[in-house]
Amino acid sequence: MRRNVPFLLLMALPLGGCQGWQSALDAHGPAASSLARMFWIFVAVLVTVWALTMIALLLSLRRRRPADADPLATDPRTERRMTITVSVAIGLTLLTVISLTGLSYAAQKVLFAYKDGTLTLLVTGRQWWWQITYEHSESNRVFTTANEIHIPVGEPVLIKLESSDVIHSFWIPSLTGKMDAITGRQNQIQIQADRPGIYRGQCAEYCGLQHAHMGLLVIAESKEDFERWREHQTASAIPPQDEERQRGMEIFLSKPCVMCHQIRGTDAGGKVAPDLTHVGSRRTIGAGTLETTRGNIAAWIVDPHGVKPGVNMPTIQLEPDEVQPLASYLEGLK
Incomplete structure (x- = not known):
C-alpha cells in the first residue's frame, strides 16, 4: 500500500x-x-x-591559516x-x-x-x-x-x-x-x-x-x-428515435461489441469493458484519451490501437457505411 x-x-x-x-x-x-x-x-x-x-x-x-602554521597543530x-x-x-x-x-x-x-x-x-x-x-x-x-x-x-x-x-x-x-x-x-x-x-x-x-x-x-x-445525475444514471438507455441511430443500435447488437460492453435496456450484457449505457454523457472516452464527440467515437471504433496502442479492445470489422450510424448511436447515449 x-x-x-x-x-x-x-x-x-x-x-x-x-x-x-x-x-x-x-x-x-x-x-x-x-x-x-x-x-x-x-x-x-x-x-x-x-x-x-x-x-x-x-x-x-574565508578562514585562512598563516603560511607558516603547523597543519597538525590544534x-x-x-x-x-x-x-x-x-x-x-x-x-x-x-x-x-x-x-x-x-x-x-x-x-x-x-x-x-x-x-x-x-x-x-x-x-x-x-x-x-x-x-x-x-x-x-x-x-x-x-x-x-x-x-x-x-x-x-x-x-x-x-x-x-x-x-x-x-x-x-x-x-x-x-x-x-x-x-x-x-x-x-x-x-x-x-x-x-x-x-x-x-x-x-x-x-x-x-x-x-x-x-x-x-x-x-x-x-x-x-x-x-x-441527485439528478444519479437518478438519470440508474435508468436504462433510451431507445433511439431517428433512423440513423436505430440502424446504429442494430449494428452494435449484431457485432462482437455485446460480448464485452453492456448497455442497459438492450441485449448487450458484457462485463469486461466499460458500461456504455450513458457513454454519450461522459466528457471523455478511452479513460481521458479523447473528448467525447461523434468523430472521436468513430475514430476509436475504427482503430482503437491507433489512438491508444496496446489497448485491450479488438479492432471490429465494419463496413464503411456502418461507422457513422454506430458512432451516432453511441454519441446519443446521454
Missing part, C-alpha cells in the same frame, strides 16, 4: 481539450489541504537548512568551539527530523480520519481504465460507469479500491493523496470536494503500456445536481 506523500512541486496538466486540471498544491478538499500544508512546511524547512549550510560553507572558506579554544557547534548542529538536525516526522504523521491522521458519509463507490482499476460502481442498499439504485466520478460538494465519499489485474494507484491530486489498488485486496480512501469543479485524476503506479492514458475526472456538483 502506497502512503500519501506529495512529491511533485507542481503538476498542472490539461486533459485533451476537456476541462480538468490537476495540481497537488491546488487543494480543494480537507485531505489535499493537509498534504499541501505539509509540503510547503517541508519546502520552507529544507530551504532554511540549505541556506544555513551554504552560509557555514562560505564562512569556513587550538583548544577552537576545538571546544567546533565541538559545541557540531553538537548544536546534530541536535537541531535531530529536532528537525523528529518534527517533520510528527508533521507527516499528523497529515496521515487527517488523511485517514474518515467521516461518516452517505455515498460509497467501488472503484476497480483495469488496464487501462477505471470502473466505478455506485453502491446502494437498494439494488435497483446500483449502477456502473467508467472513468468519471460525480460527487456532491461538501460531503465525504468513501472509495473502495480494487484491481482486476496489476497494481494501480488512485490519485486525485486536488482532493486527496494516493492509494494503491491491489489485486485480491481492498483498500479504502475518502475524498471530499469543498467547492464545485472538475478535478482530474490518474493512475500513479506504472501499470503497463498505456499507464499514461489512464485518467479519470471527478465532477463535484451541488447536492441537487448530483
Whole structure:
C-alpha cells in the first residue's frame, strides 16, 4: 500500500481539450489541504537548512591559516568551539527530523480520519481504465460507469479500491493523496470536494503500456445536481428515435461489441469493458484519451490501437457505411 506523500512541486496538466486540471498544491478538499500544508512546511524547512549550510560553507572558506602554521597543530579554544557547534548542529538536525516526522504523521491522521458519509463507490482499476460502481442498499439504485466520478460538494465519499489485474494507484491530486489498488485486496480512501469543479485524476503506479492514458475526472456538483445525475444514471438507455441511430443500435447488437460492453435496456450484457449505457454523457472516452464527440467515437471504433496502442479492445470489422450510424448511436447515449 502506497502512503500519501506529495512529491511533485507542481503538476498542472490539461486533459485533451476537456476541462480538468490537476495540481497537488491546488487543494480543494480537507485531505489535499493537509498534504499541501505539509509540503510547503517541508519546502520552507529544507530551504532554511540549505541556506544555513551554504552560509557555514562560505564562512569556513574565508578562514585562512598563516603560511607558516603547523597543519597538525590544534587550538583548544577552537576545538571546544567546533565541538559545541557540531553538537548544536546534530541536535537541531535531530529536532528537525523528529518534527517533520510528527508533521507527516499528523497529515496521515487527517488523511485517514474518515467521516461518516452517505455515498460509497467501488472503484476497480483495469488496464487501462477505471470502473466505478455506485453502491446502494437498494439494488435497483446500483449502477456502473467508467472513468468519471460525480460527487456532491461538501460531503465525504468513501472509495473502495480494487484491481482486476496489476497494481494501480488512485490519485486525485486536488482532493486527496494516493492509494494503491491491489489485486485480491481492498483498500479504502475518502475524498471530499469543498467547492464545485472538475478535478482530474490518474493512475500513479506504472501499470503497463498505456499507464499514461489512464485518467479519470471527478465532477463535484451541488447536492441537487448530483441527485439528478444519479437518478438519470440508474435508468436504462433510451431507445433511439431517428433512423440513423436505430440502424446504429442494430449494428452494435449484431457485432462482437455485446460480448464485452453492456448497455442497459438492450441485449448487450458484457462485463469486461466499460458500461456504455450513458457513454454519450461522459466528457471523455478511452479513460481521458479523447473528448467525447461523434468523430472521436468513430475514430476509436475504427482503430482503437491507433489512438491508444496496446489497448485491450479488438479492432471490429465494419463496413464503411456502418461507422457513422454506430458512432451516432453511441454519441446519443446521454
